[in-house]
Amino acid sequence: MSSELWFSLFILAKLGAINKKIEISSTKFSKEISASQQTASRRIIELEKLGWISREPHGTGHYLQITKSGNNQLKDVYNILGSIFEPKQKSIEIEGELFTGMEEGGYYVSREGYKKQFIKKLGFKDIYPGTLNLELTTEEDIKNRKILLDRKDLGIVIEGFKNKDRTYGNVICFKCKVNEKIDGALLEIERTHHKETVIEIIAPFHIRTALNIKDGDKVKIRVFLNNF
Amino acid sequence: MSSELWFSLFILAKLGAINKKIEISSTKFSKEISASQQTASRRIIELEKLGWISREPHGTGHYLQITKSGNNQLKDVYNILGSIFEPKQKSIEIEGELFTGMEEGGYYVSREGYKKQFIKKLGFKDIYPGTLNLELTTEEDIKNRKILLDRKDLGIVIEGFKNKDRTYGNVICFKCKVNEKIDGALLEIERTHHKETVIEIIAPFHIRTALNIKDGDKVKIRVFLNNF
DNA sequence: ATTACTATGTTTCGAGTAA
């Protein structure tokens, strides 16, 4: 992300372009961003290319409005700053829908190099060799999950390792309660193809059996943050 | 403000440098900011020069911590984003201590070009030719005042004008209640030498007399935001 | 008025490297 473009977007938001289209010329905008008219024009073009704003011709100038995607750019920063300045919240709730994945996560977590660390660092007796996969559906849940991705410093680091076949990256985990009953851990597996709407949970035993839940059921996770 | 430096500071905050010193080498930091070690080193030097972070040598590297001033840089953006995303608040409370100023503001507001507009746009019967000056002392009050400065789009624009002697700039005003009793308006006079800790209030009559207040008294202002 | 291109000037970046 270019930080100049982010700040240009931020200024447009201050000017009210977040809920409504605003009429602004490149000359007026250049004053707001303290740059030349040419630079302001270029910024507007670049913001549009990124899909952060939409433009509509109007007279000799144009109307501008921040798009959903642009809104998210700003909101992501806002949420992270919120987690920095108002970390009163010791836990974050995330709800998702249970589904059966490809057991890739299960393969990972049952590697000895990881398993030993999970047991030691999470204080678990054992690790069940599989993960509980949840699909996140609401914006609120996805937002909260992003906070975890961005605040890995609030999680527990499980260090990666190498064996003769391949390299295993670090895993960041957050202790959690599943449906307010079972102690588990939410995993953020580094270097995995990063899917924003899926979370994976491990526990000392088979969660599905213990909670008697099946695919499609809603499952609530309360994620605990470190240092609180 | 350089936006790259702001984002570098933001990343340090994410890494936890906001409440405690963190140990980070320029190489590690370079990965966080997606730049070279040289650039990371330069950024750290520049952040220190700006006074946004402090450094302490440690072994061959150093400890970093965000300073009060750096904290404010981040918080300012956070507060503005808050006013953008959570504008539920229809009014903002600001408290300050009454003092006698140089009546510069009073001179301004009694110019005919302004006075007519105040009466029309604020719906006041008259304008008393003087301003009530308040000195802000708490961080909370200064923060709230900054929101007004940053969200002038939520205020009422009184347009500037020229006479043969000089040019008078725009004035942005916000309707307000003084001590929950008197209707007035808080003024943000553009191009004035900008003093963050002082606010000026006008009203249709002499507020000091009406409220029987004197220098040193605490006065509470409830500022109303437009578009709500 | 505008927007936005080209050409030139300025700033910023990172490879190489010293300490």
Next chain:
DNA sequence: TTTACTCGAAACATAGTAA
């Protein structure tokens, strides 16, 4: 290992200007 300098290269901003 570090940090942080120099300097050529790459990126970026602005003046001039056409449409």
